[in-house]
Amino acid sequence: MLALLLLLCLHTNAQTARQVLDKTAAALSNEGGITASFTIKGGPSGTISVKGRKFQATTPQGIVWFDGKTQWTYVKQNGEVNISNPTAAELQAINPYNFINLYKKGYKAELKDVGKLYQIHLVATSAKQSIGEMFIRVDKNTFAPTILSMREGKNWTTITVGSFKKAKLADSYFTFPSKDYPQAEIIDLR
Secondary structure, rough: OHHHHHHHHHHHHHHHHHHHHHHHHHHHHHHOOOEEEEEOOOOEEEEEEOOOOOOEEEEEEEEEEOOOOOOOEOOOEEEEEEEEOOOOHHHHHHHHHHHHHHHOOOOOEEEEEEEEEEEEEEEEOOOOOOOOEEEEEEEEOOOOOOEEEEOOOOOEEEEEEEEEEEEEOHHHHHHHHHHHHOOOOOEEOO
């Protein structure tokens, strides 16, 4: 009987964690897009704008535009723009908001109440997943993510998210504006 109750509690927490992530996904899926600032522990800080699968990330080192298929990476130090069609695994490493679909397939989810935040712990159910484990802290009122910690192999990456807000972003915002970078050397890696 005790084992059955424990199993029911675990199942209820998993459902609740998924419900919180469903609400987070809805907050991130604003029709016009969202913008936020971010800081990667031990790495760069910057801003990110997301609209569906599209994103633009800006750091002091450069800018990445992704229109859902093609990615342009401008490296300020050498004035190069690398063009590629990234894989799903590559996109997970670049766009921190790709986590939002992870929980839907191949992960166990547990929920913990942490004051004004929910903490969701995702653990991969298969060793094939590039992200083996993730902790996501979500604001209870807005369902905006505040901290993401991801483990790939033995390495952890922690991203702190701030100034999350809804936006109205044109699709052209997610493509490389070549006229703004006339001196850039274009390197097509597709």
